Amino acid sequence: MGVLHIVGFGVFFVVGSLFIMNRIDKKFKELKDAGRKGFVGYLTVGDPDIAVSEQNIRTAIEGGVDILELGVPFSDPTADGPTIQAASQRALAAGMSVSGVLDMVRRIRADYDVPIVLFGYANPLFRYGYEKVCADALAAGADGMLIVNLPHEESGALTPHLDKQGMYFISLVAPTTSKERARTILAGAKGFVYYIMVTGVTGARVEVAVDIVGHVSDLRDCTDLPIAVGFGVSNGAQARKAAESADAVVVGSALIKAAQAGTLDTLVAEIRTALDS
Numbered sequence: 001m002g003v004l005h006i007v008g009f010g011v012f013f014v015v016g017s018l019f020i021m022n023r024i025d026k027k028f029k030e031l032k033d034a035g036r037k038g039f040v041g042y043l044t045v046g047d048p049d050i051a052v053s054e055q056n057i058r059t060a061i062e063g064g065v066d067i068l069e070l071g072v073p074f075s076d077p078t079a080d081g082p083t084i085q086a087a088s089q090r091a092l093a094a095g096m097s098v099s100g101v102l103d104m105v106r107r108i109r110a111d112y113d114v115p116i117v118l119f120g121y122a123n124p125l126f127r128y129g130y131e132k133v134c135a136d137a138l139a140a141g142a143d144g145m146l147i148v149n150l151p152h153e154e155s156g157a158l159t160p161h162l163d164k165q166g167m168y169f170i171s172l173v174a175p176t177t178s179k180e181r182a183r184t185i186l187a188g189a190k191g192f193v194y195y196i197m198v199t200g201v202t203g204a205r206v207e208v209a210v211d212i213v214g215h216v217s218d219l220r221d222c223t224d225l226p227i228a229v230g231f232g233v234s235n236g237a238q239a240r241k242a243a244e245s246a247d248a249v250v251v252g253s254a255l256i257k258a259a260q261a262g263t264l265d266t267l268v269a270e271i272r273t274a275l276d277s
Helices: 023-034 050-063 082-093 098-109 122-128 130-140 152-157 159-165 179-186 212-220 236-243 253-261 264-276
Strands: 003-007 010-015 018-021 038-044 067-071 116-120 144-147 171-173 193-196 227-230 248-251
Touching (some): 023 038, 038 050, 038 082, 050 067, 050 098, 050 253, 050 264, 067 082, 098 116, 098 122, 098 130, 122 130, 130 159, 171 179, 179 212, 193 212, 212 227, 236 248, 236 264, 248 253, 248 264, 253 264
Parallel strands (some): 038 067, 067 116, 116 144, 171 193, 193 227
Antiparallel strands (some): 003 010
């Protein structure tokens, strides 16, 4: 069993006499030192099948995604729009499961050191078993989890198991979250904050939310963690605009659409170039 210690730029997980820095902290430190903005990319594991899904994930990493969010397919993804809902259905129809997702993490980790966050819903993880899924996820090479339908007040059933493995529970904050509640949510947060720029479900949008600067500024009063903004970013121009006040941008639905169209490498390159410009 390891022990968590807060040292310097991040949280270190102690195993024996070794200090192991979570890959998420390490990546954001590298980005900050280089004066660069982070690119968090989401893809649903198993969409449209295992082989194509793995190739798409590799394409995203090699194209410049800094942090990989791997979607765990779920039959009722209530926070997701039609693009990710359809991706989940295709993945489930192809036989994807929590175990299959962990197998994918293991294969990706064998070749890449990119931070990996499992993104999904509590239901399939609860069925798998919180303690077991955290242990198995760490063994596969995951660095954290973002659970859409697990509010702060109910996260205590999962977070001790993540803490035990040195993994992070990534916190979500919405535009409707008051500053007082944000302070409560982020008091013990780790890794980064995922700020949802708009109310509603995931999906590409025509424009980036106009009030993002004020909301991100309020969040910086509540935490020293990096802030990633998402929900609606679909191209390089939007990514650059969203990143002006944030540390990273999250892109999901647009990547799934591009993968379907065979243009994933082009879109990833466009967003990477925009964030670095």
